[in-house]
Amino acid sequence: MTSVMEATKSLLVFSHRQAAQVFLESLKTEGVGFLNGFLYESPQAYILISGEHPLQVASRIGLCLGFLNKKVKEVLHLGLAMGLSLEKGGEGTITEARTVYGASGLLFWHKSFTLSEKGYDIITSGHRVKKKEEIEHFARIAPLLDRESYSLCMVCEETHTPLRIFKYIVSRESEHACQEVKSLYQEISLKLYHFWLYYSIEEKPQEICQPPGDVYFTTSMAKQYEEYYTILKERDNLTQEEIWKKAGLEEIQRQKLSPKQKGKKLLNRLFELAYPEEYAYRQRFVQNIQSLVDAGWTVDLDNSLRQDALYISARIKDSREKERLLEALRDYHEI
Amino acid sequence: MKFSRILVEKAILNENATQKILAKLSSCPYEVVNSYLDYFEKVRKPYLHKRTNLYLYLAQKKGELVKEAPNAYGTRGESHFYYYNALNCIYECEYCYLQGYFSSPDIVLFLNHEEILAAIEERATQQPGRIWFHGGEFSDSLALAHLSGELLLFAEFFSKRPRLQWELRTKSANIRPLLSIDPTPNIHVSFSISPPSLARLLEHKAAPVELRLRAARRLIEKNFSVAFHCDPIVAQPHVEEEYRALAKSIAEQIPIEAIRYISLGALRFPQGVYDEVRHNYPKSFLFHQYMIPSQDKKMRYRKYLRRQLLQKVQNAFLSSGFLPEQLYFCMEDDME
Known part of the structure; x- marks a missing residue:
């Protein structure tokens, strides 16, 4: 893949x-x-x-x-x-x-x-x-x-x-x-x-549908794709076409992005569909620290690793900002 | 239960317990080996091979015979230990941590029961107060009890030592070996239960929940101390209704006051087990909810979700007339 x-x-x-x-x-x-x-x-x-x-x-x-x-x-x-x-x-x-x-x-x-x-x-x-x-x-x-x-x-x-x-x-x-x-x-x-x-040797059925040719997945991305696809197929009874439609594949394909960037976009969308609660949870965190983001902080929630990983880069100017961040982090873990 | 091969350690071939088991399984030929460790876990045997190619080892356990249980394993404020009388289980529960714990699904029955009891005794002398010894940590305590035949000996041992609590954990309804025992208050039989619809999906080959409840009622009638484990609780849309129905069903069949305790624990896996379960049951609905590594390195639901789940199940039992002091959270250190 x-x-x-x-x-x-x-x-x-x-x-x-x-x-x-x-x-x-x-x-x-x-x-x-x-x-x-x-x-x-x-x-x-x-x-x-x-x-x-x-x-x-x-x-x-x-x-x-x-x-x-x-x-x-x-x-x-x-x-x-x-x-x-x-x-x-x-x-x-x-x-x-x-x-x-x-x-x-x-x-x-x-x-x-x-x-x-x-x-x-x-x-x-x-x-x-x-x-x-x-x-x-x-x-x-x-x-x-x-x-x-x-x-x-x-x-x-x-x-x-x-x-x-x-x-x-x-x-x-x-x-x-x-x-x-x-x-x-x-x-x-x-x-x-x-x-x-x-x-002859019966072909093994391919259960996981392949993404279209202009979407590229690295090995770890392909593994995630398989996970999300399986959940949507098994839990929500969606067909391949329905999954792609819900994920907005056509729109992603139209965008001027590299195949890997398209793959990343598709994965993010599938993540949202597969784990809506987790997605909402993460969105809430981003909202909680919006003021920090507005002030130029970079906050990235990485879905590619199955761990509670936040990548934050910031220059803390005063203790109020630090407190704000700590509060948001506490909220993220304790909701 | 059909084993495809039985391997017996040379040193115990002529023991009574060994011969009894071999007689009961006479349709399966056995082979004699020096040590079960020459074969068990020597190669990584896939877990699902247990469906078609399950071995039985009859062996002696050397080294550590009793092990301290982790914090929050059992009721609070008391010491808890496991003892090794068997490894692996004949049932196939999709969430079972044994599938990543050993690198073989084969069953090992340890027949040096006297030595195990001696180790329990030694442990007990080092520890004041009430101490719990659990038999079902690495295997189901009752599923093969009719074969392994140690229950009478263990019951006799514990009945003379009221300070020591003996717990048998099971998903079976195989209580016949217990019925010849004269129960004392320190002998506890606990049944792991889930709502029947979930058990049917996840607990392959284990006794149906209805039969487990019937077995529990029978034991209570015989004056055994009986408890339940609602563990693991799996996140799913109708969790409260399902557990409410389960609690109601228990309350209808068993006098609530006769139930010693009900432990509640949300689904969790050590990381290696999580990977193994995902590999073995990729389509299982166990994975429909996102899990993350928690502080204790186990894969768990997010804390807010665990709290919701545990509260829902707790409420389901409380609203059916169970008492708060009958319920406790198992392996949920951060939920108190």
Whole structure:
């Protein structure tokens, strides 16, 4: 929401080239710039072969997102995960990752990433997990295990890139799971391709309407916009058109202001609509100190921070002015 | 109540209390671990995962077993403490501070009850006068009482120590474990209540208010000391009417003089909890009114609004025949 980006395509991330094979063959891909060898472009999507070691994944995805510089609409990871504690029947299916946890050795990392409301949780391990007791240890945190998701989450969070993860579940029952997977790669790649192509990945509904292009919001302003918009929609049952009309968007748009100033005006108006009592309360304070304002004081009530913040600059000439201000401040807090 | 996994500490696996719980939950297989702390809060588990993936830990509490409650927590002029018998709650109240308090919604039941009682005893010897010990600070006191099974032991302990007051706070109607107890005047059961329409919107899975009131009446008939907490009071257009109806409903079902006290407190959150609640329930009507960080760093309504709310609710109870001395403000230091 922060700017109109030229984001056009999804970036499909695969840990192994074999899992991407059908995509590479079917989508008429070409290597991209100096990342040729692990980053490819087709008319439909970018494809990254990330490797599976967490550090390798983090460096490649970071490099790739930096190189493509906002051309990526979203990152879709299509990979494999080992089923640790799934009910029978989970193997061989493709599922979305809900929350991603991470571990280094046997120690868990506290931070987690929630990507979806549905699907299985997954834990990313820095090392290959083979021993029974290690599998049990990780299964207490999540039913699926992989080696790359956590890195993708970290980088995508840092770069504010939307991320969704889809995993083909392989069984842990098989003693030769690795060899089995290798022999099945062609089939798995085809399944992932069909999943992407036909079942496709349902677009998440955009609940918060985007402001028009000539209104600019910084990240914190966008957050406020979301808050006020949600309140007006949920509490007052207003539609997008009604909200904009009430906020006087057209009039704001006609004014000769920069996009950010327009954004600020729109936000102030939405604040008034969302919190009329608070707005009135603040107005009353401004009125209380009107004489000081008339005398050249600057008083600014900042809505951009959720705190009781007043920015006042003044040159106090005598004690009566000081008293007046203190009285107004007391009133502001005690009404 | 269905747990997706039960993890039991090795040291208490063979204890009676543990075996009883495992027998009651025999449909859910358990695993043995060295310490619940190897897993609980080790990763940040989203609060709403409790809907589909809730674990139960059976463990021993080490370290601090009793903690001093903040000022204005309970009735004035007396000391108040919490004790740790459980962490987290099976209910899902949208305003619940537990959602930002722990970084996991999983339930922990501490089964070293004797050690907890010893800590209470030790605390009591250091403090003269009446002292309150509250059980429902980090969990609902009664919701899982049929499983945790400590009530009889605790009742026996407190009944022999009339100076110590024992309060069980709940949003459940699970009073059966209490009915076998012979109540003494220092055993108090308090029900958190809201107007039913609000409870339906905000207190998911908790017992309906009507059932809580019925449970309260039953306990009063059994000579228990019963109290109510109207906390949190949420700003909304019909607050006075809603609370008037609630007060009337209580007065119709329960003799007013039998109610020990009613605490009133306006909605508030520590900052971290506020962010977490906003994240979990972005559309909740809890956020329809502006909140600001107050002096105690908690997010609260503006003072004038809190005063209005508390007065309205106070008036609602007074006009239904409740006595001023039965009402007190909870966690509202600056409202006196």
